[in-house]
Amino acid sequence: MDNILKLKYDVDGDDFTRAGEASASVKKTLKKMGVPADIIRKAAIALYEGEINMVIHADGGEIEVDISSNKIIMILKDKGKGIENIELAMQEGYSTAPDEVRSLGFGAGMGLPNMKKYSDEMRIESTLNIGTTVYMTVCIS
Amino acid sequence: MTAIELAKQAGFDIKVEGNGDKRTISGIYCGDLLSMVMGRAKADDAWITVMGNINSVAVGVLADVTCIILAEEITMNEQALQKAADEGVCIIHSHLPTFETAKKIAELAAL
Numbered sequence: 296m297d298n299i300l301k302l303k304y305d306v307d308g309d310d311f312t313r314a315g316e317a318s319a320s321v322k323k324t325l326k327k328m329g330v331p332a333d334i335i336r337k338a339a340i341a342l343y344e345g346e347i348n349m350v351i352h353a354d355g356g357e358i359e360v361d362i363s364s365n366k367i368i369m370i371l372k373d374k375g376k377g378i379e380n381i382e383l384a385m386q387e388g389y390s391t392a393p394d395e396v397r398s399l400g401f402g403a404g405m406g407l408p409n410m411k412k413y414s415d416e417m418r419i420e421s422t423l424n425i426g427t428t429v430y431m432t433v434c435i436s
Numbered sequence: 437m438t439a440i441e442l443a444k445q446a447g448f449d450i451k452v453e454g455n456g457d458k459r460t461i462s463g464i465y466c467g468d469l470l471s472m473v474m475g476r477a478k479a480d481d482a483w484i485t486v487m488g489n490i491n492s493v494a495v496g497v498l499a500d501v502t503c504i505i506l507a508e509e510i511t512m513n514e515q516a517l518q519k520a521a522d523e524g525v526c527i528i529h530s531h532l533p534t535f536e537t538a539k540k541i542a543e544l545a546a547l
């Protein structure tokens with residue numbers, strides 16, 4: 296049967312310089328496992344976008360990554376302000392990012408579209424003022 | 437052509453060598469919005485930008501670009517340079533504006 300490797304990360308809500316630790320760690324793990332480079336690239340970018348969103352738009356959160364031989368499942372859970380209109384948030388160019396993060400290069404409104412583009416399956420559950428959970432699956436092979 | 441060969445021929449300043457002597461450039465991507473870069477740059481591109489912070493290094497790693505070239509005489513900050521060295525990302529400073537930087541690379545690498 297399939298061995299599932301479970302990885303867990305806490306994402307700090309206000310540390311920009313550390314944001315990306317989960318995706319960097321997952322990337323290293325997948326590389327060690329011999330997963331093809333293009334699959335690693337997809338998973339790592341999708342996870343980084345989600346991680347950064349948790350830092351910018353929520354107050355951090357938790358990430359769980361389950362790796363099996365044929366897929367990578369990534370679950371990002373936060374207790375932030377939630378997304379009022381998911382369809383709108385998914386549109387390219389839609390962003391509520393504050394000016395101080397725009398000056399760092401964020402706020403193109405391309406994060407969620409990238410997560411959709413690079414994952415094979417994506418689902419968002421969000422409740423205003425309760426939080427957001429993003430589920431993404433990237434297939435291997 | 438490797439990133440290091442290219443920087444030398446172009447007269448650009450190599451700030452961090454990283455893997456730049458092993459990786460070759462197969463395209464160019466210009467842009468400063470990080471999600472745009474992650475969505476549109478291709479692996480093995482030379483990425484030309486004016487964003488010189490630590491997040492650009494993270495994006496360079498994720499997008500798997502050959503090197504990050506800071507154009508317009510913009511310099512990358514120390515913290516970012518340190519991260520680039522740790523991650524093996526080649527960082528180059530160009531004295532030219534973005535378009536001229538890209539044009540020069542395209543000519544030298546025959547893209």
Ligand SMILES: Nc1ncnc2c1ncn2[C@@H]1O[C@H](COP(=O)(O)OP(=O)(O)OP(=O)(O)O)[C@@H](O)[C@H]1O
Nearest residue numbers: 348352377384390391401402403404405406407471
């Ligand atoms: N975890 C989250 N909690 C609350 N709101 C979110 C969350 N993730 C995304 N959003 C909302 O959805 C919008 C679009 O997100 P998206 O990642 O596409 O763009 P962005 O983060 O604003 O900019 P970019 O990702 O291009 O740097 C955000 O501006 C924000 O309003």
Ligand SMILES: [Mg+2]
Nearest residue numbers: 344348406407
């Ligand atoms: Mg985003």
